[in-house]
Amino acid sequence: MRINERVIQLNDKPVNEKARYVLYWMQMFKRVENNHALIWAIRKANELKLPLVVYEGLKYYYPWASDRLHTFILEGVEEKREHCDKLGIRYVFYLQENDNSPKQTVARLAKEAAFIVTDDYPCFIIPHHNEVMGKKAEIAVHAVDSCGVIPMSKFDKEEYAAYTIRPKIDKLLDRYLKPIEMEKVDVKKPNLDVDCPETEVTADNIADLVAGCDIDHTVKPSPYYHGGTKNARKRLKRFVEEILPDYDAARNKPEKDGSSRMSSWLHFGFISPLEIALAVKDAKAPQDAKDAYLEELIVRRELSFNMTRHNKNYDSLKALPDWVHETMREHADDEREHIYDLEELENAQTHDELWNAAQREMVATGEMHNYVRMLWGKNVIAWSPSYEIAFETLVHLNNKYCLDGRDPNSYAGILWCFGKHDRPWMERDVFGKIRIMKSGSTGKKFDSAKYIEWTKGL
Numbered sequence: 213m214r215i216n217e218r219v220i221q222l223n224d225k226p227v228n229e230k231a232r233y234v235l236y237w238m239q240m241f242k243r244v245e246n247n248h249a250l251i252w253a254i255r256k257a258n259e260l261k262l263p264l265v266v267y268e269g270l271k272y273y274y275p276w277a278s279d280r281l282h283t284f285i286l287e288g289v290e291e292k293r294e295h296c297d298k299l300g301i302r303y304v305f306y307l308q309e310n311d312n313s314p315k316q317t318v319a320r321l322a323k324e325a326a327f328i329v330t331d332d333y334p335c336f337i338i339p340h341h342n343e344v345m346g347k348k349a350e351i352a353v354h355a356v357d358s359c360g361v362i363p364m365s366k367f368d369k370e371e372y373a374a375y376t377i378r379p380k381i382d383k384l385l386d387r388y389l390k391p392i393e394m395e396k397v398d399v400k401k402p403n404l405d406v407d408c409p410e411t412e413v414t415a416d417n418i419a420d421l422v423a424g425c426d427i428d429h430t431v432k433p434s435p436y437y438h439g440g441t442k443n444a445r446k447r448l449k450r451f452v453e454e455i456l457p458d459y460d461a462a463r464n465k466p467e468k469d470g471s472s473r474m475s476s477w478l479h480f481g482f483i484s485p486l487e488i489a490l491a492v493k494d495a496k497a498p499q500d501a502k503d504a505y506l507e508e509l510i511v512r513r514e515l516s517f518n519m520t521r522h523n524k525n526y527d528s529l530k531a532l533p534d535w536v537h538e539t540m541r542e543h544a545d546d547e548r549e550h551i552y553d554l555e556e557l558e559n560a561q562t563h564d565e566l567w568n569a570a571q572r573e574m575v576a577t578g579e580m581h582n583y584v585r586m587l588w589g590k591n592v593i594a595w596s597p598s599y600e601i602a603f604e605t606l607v608h609l610n611n612k613y614c615l616d617g618r619d620p621n622s623y624a625g626i627l628w629c630f631g632k633h634d635r636p637w638m639e640r641d642v643f644g645k646i647r648i649m650k651s652g653s654t655g656k657k658f659d660s661a662k663y664i665e666w667t668k669g670l
């Protein structure tokens with residue numbers, strides 16, 4: 213049941229009036245400020261005159277769990293604890309290392325909770341978590357949407373493309389592009405006793421903690437991108453002051469530091485899109501550059517969230533429109549000039565130096581530049597024995613290596629390579645009417661030799 217434009221009730225269970233605290237299970241919005249879910253939880257705690265417990269857990273068995281993803285998440289823990297302490301909130305972090313570690317920690321904490329608040333996020337493992345919690349919890353559970361600048365509920369069906377969602381966003385933007393007020397906590401208990409295992413995380417013990425987890429140790433932490441709100445803000449400041457003025461021209465130049473590179477922090481919720489959008493709106497930069505950036509951050513990003521919210525097939529080719537299915541049927545048996553298997557692709561062993569460079573960037577840094585990412589996806593379609601195998605390969609590689617993977621943008625970005633949110637183009641082999649991108653022509657639009665050289669040194 214919907215409570216308001218950002219809040220849904222996941223069950224119809226009562227509030228436990230005799231309980232000791234309100235529980236906020238922080239899953240995706242890993243930040244204290246500009247977090248609608250945290251604000252809602254504080255409000256509920258104040259109404260019930262109870263302290264607030266914020267619980268954040270990290271398990272070892274979510275898909276693609278690796279040193280890279282774990283490290284990035286852990287890098288945001290210490291600062292969050294300090295911030296919660298100052299606000300009078302009890303923050304509990306627990307790292308479940310392996311099969312022998314205690315489990316069911318949310319259920320344990322829920323026993324003494326009056327009410328549960330959690331994050332409403334439309335893809336990956338979160339919808340399942342929330343469905344199970346709604347069913348199993350014996351107390352009321354609310355899920356709060358802090359995904360985008362505009363609440364997802366403002367778009368009540370799947371949008372066809374950017375051109376259909378853009379006018380709707382334009383109409384709503386003034387109402388939502390405003391700072392949001394933080395709530396004060398009335399009952400301050402930052403040291404409240406709780407029945408839950410806890411993990412102490414400091415900058416010095418992250419590597420040891422990660423080494424002790426039963427996860428994929430072959431995907432190393434990023435040497436370039438570090439988790440946490442402070443690091444996100446540091447990059448935002450540099451972007452707004454030095455890069456944004458030229459964003460419109462430089463964002464399609466992978467050899468330059470010309471885009472925001474905010475996507476990994478956005479994915480893990482270390483920073484809100486609202487904070488970024490406001491910083492851009494108020495920046496000293498040409499209006500064209502600001503508009504170009506807000507188009508990506510709001511229109512394109514919120515289109516992805518809209519797709520994963522309303523299309524239950526978002527993680528398969530079934531999410532594609534009819535014209536794509538038709539053209540894929542007609543071209544399924546076209547001869548592929550090159551075919552590479554997963555291992556060859558993963559090891560960047562193709563004939564195409566630009567593609568190999570993009571793959572190296574992703575494996576080494578945890579991100580891939582937007583411009584080459586499109587080319588990267590398109591070429592995997594050209595080099596796979598079937599469209600289905602191409603899709604599986606792209607999802608796997610993107611989600612395994614990219615810090616910003618497993619996101620609505622991951623699925624929408626990959627599906628875009630197959631024609632989602634796009635239109636039919638001139639018919640070609642293998643692609644049919646799906647837009648093609650070739651390394652030869654794409655590589656002429658920027659200094660590809662410099663980019664390729666850079667990735668060789670990574």
Ligand SMILES: Cc1cc2nc3c(=O)[nH]c(=O)nc-3n(C[C@H](O)[C@H](O)[C@H](O)COP(=O)(O)OP(=O)(O)OC[C@H]3O[C@@H](n4cnc5c(N)ncnc54)[C@H](O)[C@@H]3O)c2cc1C
Pocket residue numbers: 463471472473474475476478479505508509510512513516580581582583585586588589610614616617618619621622623625626628629
């Ligand atoms: C094959 C493929 C896979 C992709 N996988 C991901 C992914 O896993 N995670 C991810 O966040 N994005 C993904 N994208 C979209 C886009 O490539 C990234 O968002 C962008 O590269 C992030 O870099 P940036 O932060 O420097 O972007 P900027 O140009 O600085 O843009 C600012 C923000 O706007 C949003 N944005 C930018 N481009 C897009 C876009 N095309 N669609 C939706 N939102 C956008 C992102 O949140 C980004 O951080 C993918 C695109 C493709 C073609």
